[in-house]
Amino acid sequence: DGGITQSPKYLFRKEGQNVTLSCEQNLNHDAMYWYRQDPGQGLRLIYYSQIVNDFQKGDIAEGYSVSREKKESFPLTVTSAQKNPTAFYLCASSPTGTDGYTFGSGTRLTVV
Amino acid sequence: GQQVMQIPQYQHVQEGEDFTTYCNSSTTLSNIQWYKQRPGGHPVFLIQLVKSGEVKKQKRLTFQFGEAKKNSSLHITATQTTDVGTYFCAGREEGSYIPTFGRGTSLIVHP
Numbered sequence: 001d002g003g004i005t006q007s008p009k010y011l012f013r014k015e016g017q018n019v020t021l022s023c024e025q026n027l028n029h030d031a032m033y034w035y036r037q038d039p040g041q042g043l044r045l046i047y048y049s050q051i052v053n054d055f056q057k058g059d060i061a062e063g064y065s066v067s068r069e070k071k072e073s074f075p076l077t078v079t080s081a082q083k084n085p086t087a088f089y090l091c092a093s094s095p096t097g098t099d100g101y102t103f104g105s106g107t108r109l110t111v112v
Numbered sequence: 113g114q115q116v117m118q119i120p121q122y123q124h125v126q127e128g129e130d131f132t133t134y135c136n137s138s139t140t141l142s143n144i145q146w147y148k149q150r151p152g153g154h155p156v157f158l159i160q161l162v163k164s165g166e167v168k169k170q171k172r173l174t175f176q177f178g179e180a181k182k183n184s185s186l187h188i189t190a191t192q193t194t195d196v197g198t199y200f201c202a203g204r205e206e207g208s209y210i211p212t213f214g215r216g217t218s219l220i221v222h223p
Contacts (some may be wrong), residue, residue, distance in 0.1 A: 040121075043155070090154055100157035101145075103154040
């Protein structure tokens with residue numbers, strides 16, 4: 001079955017450490033996205049990529065980095081510069097960018 | 113920048129009652145999408161509306177796009193406990209690649 005796989009489901013890290021969240025899709029979608037979800041805040045865009053080897057900052061990119069070396073993969077690194085990294089992180093993809101998004105099951109990151 | 117307001121934030125209903133959530137944009141939209149997120153889950157795409165005044169139905173769910181393409185609504189007839197979750201709208205501004213998500217309406221259905 002085609003879909004988006006995010007791993008791990010839960011992640012605990014110490015303050016000051018960088019951490020990389022994985023996102024893999026086998027839907028052959030061109031566009032991929034990273035969102036952060038906090039209670040009562042809805043979905044806020046971190047980064048997006050319309051095509052391999054290209055990506056753009058979203059509304060809250062500070063403290064995060066991404067890469068898009070393969071069409072199937074769009075990993076997100078949460079760096080130590082991110083002031084409040086504890087959140088639910090959602091990866092999504094869409095065929096062309098103007099269609100509906102397919103979301104992964106998310107990664108809950110807790111920084112202690 | 114573009115703002116998408118969604119109301120209400122929460123809605124409690126008795127099973128069998130109807131439910132409506134509203135989405136209002138500060139700018140004209142090229143399209144609007146609706147998603148459902150179950151508690152502890154991830155958003156799932158429900159539908160996309162593109163045309164002014166468009167109305168689409170999915171079983172007990174009715175989606176509307178306003179004539180001015182600045183507002184939309186999702187109406188659920190005779191709610192069931194399986195309808196529990198948060199419903200998000202996401203509006204794409206004319207000329208924009210990325211949609212803006214509303215903060216969602218959380219539906220709680222009491223049996």
